[in-house]
Amino acid sequence: MSATISAVQTRRSARTRHRLVINAARVVLFVVVVGLWQIASNLNLFDPGVVPSPIAIGQHLVKWTLDGTLWFHSWITIQETVAGFLIGAIGGIVFGFAIGRYPALAEVLDPFILAIYSVPKVALAPLFLVWFGIGIFMKIVLAAVTVLFIVFFNTLAGVRNVDRDLVDAVWLMGARPRDILLKVLVPSAMSWALTGVRISIPYALIGAIIGELIASNRGIGYLISSAASAYDTAGVFAALIVLTVLAMLLNAIVDEIDRRLSKWKVDASVSIRGT
């Protein structure tokens, strides 16, 4: 008995130690790479106009943080991403269910939807620029359109892939069409729809950033392009770091959603990252 407990404890402490070692290795790797980079910069191995030193990038970040630039532009990008995502996700789910409920309609619309889906949404940016101007709205539309199609297709697939046997079983219980819609079709398709929602979160950010890169006077995309046009590579790097942090935050949200959705889908809870 005590042998089993101590065996479990040993295994647990082994796992803790393993995690510790991995995290330490990550820190060491980061410090070494950045350190070598800084040394190389000090030795003038890089042209600072091409590859700025880590310290120069850090100074930019500190300055932007102190004067509010960082927060101002990040906030704009976050707003565009979130608004675009919400509009796109809700629209995608609503359209997916609406069209999925009418198989004949879905069949008629299929090639047209596929055609629009096939167009890289980035290519629509100049058109949206003409239609909606350079303001925040154009970025929201670009993000929303990107998200909408991903969520729409997943929802439609979900509605189409509802297990007929489940529908039959519930129908035999005496369920009315409304029960079947709300208690079988919607929850069944919802897992597909939410998979689409999950996948689309990073695309909302991509849509917003591309919109900002093409034409804007605010946002992280603007920060990148304005720094680049001023040949301020340290500024570009600093803005990219801000963008990376934002993207990682979004991914953390996606992981959290995944974890909650996986309650009845055991497979999905297995994280690919292994941590």
Added chain:
Amino acid sequence: MIVPPAIVLRDVGKVFVRDDGGAVAVLEHVDFEIATGSFVCLVGRSGSGKSTILNMIAGLIDPSNGTIAFADGSTKRPRLDVGYLTQKETLLPWRDVLRNVAMPLEVRGAGKAQREARALELIELVGLAGAEKRYPRELSGGMSRRASLARMLASDPATLLLDEPFGALDAQLRGDLQSELLRLWQGSGKTIVFVTHDIDEALLLADRVIALQSGGHIAVDVELPPDRPRDVRNVRFGPEFIALHERLLDALTTDPDANARGGVATAEVLP
């Protein structure tokens, strides 16, 4: 007082239309009655149309001709007093056991407290106490079957239709669930129509065994002695059992049309 039969099939036929436009007659002139309160097994090889008969009684498909009537004379289907358990698991994966078992009551508008109390009772009855918060993915094959059984019983149907319900389980578990089913049925007054391809299973469970050949042709229709409760081990080695087993096996293997359709599940070799 004469109790009318639970189910009456009169000259029932079913023709399926193939994708290429051809028609296949799966059932022709099927004619039998199921006595109220009896346990009837339909045995047959794959393609004998036994599942089609069950699907028609349940109301999932309509007969191409003939009628299916119930004790009250009605031919309307599906009926709320008929429960159906298919071989395939149809628990809703996004609901835990409790909410799955409560589902039939939910669609009938029972209140939450009432349906959950009833569901808990049934979960206990089928031996799943403690598993009510688990999701179908977290259940073993035997547990899923028990949950499905509980769900079917939730609306307290007078007639139970079971289509090879234990076919996917290992022999041990199948034995357990067969005993469980008998325990639940005995004294309940419920009518059971049980489809299987396993002659042993039919002889163990039923009051009456109907052997179907292809087209739904009835080859053997035999009443079994009412020797309840039956013991699996005793039943299997009795001379009557062996004779009946032979007769049913003959009926299924000599089916002129079935040889091309698929195998018959024979019992283990008897001593």
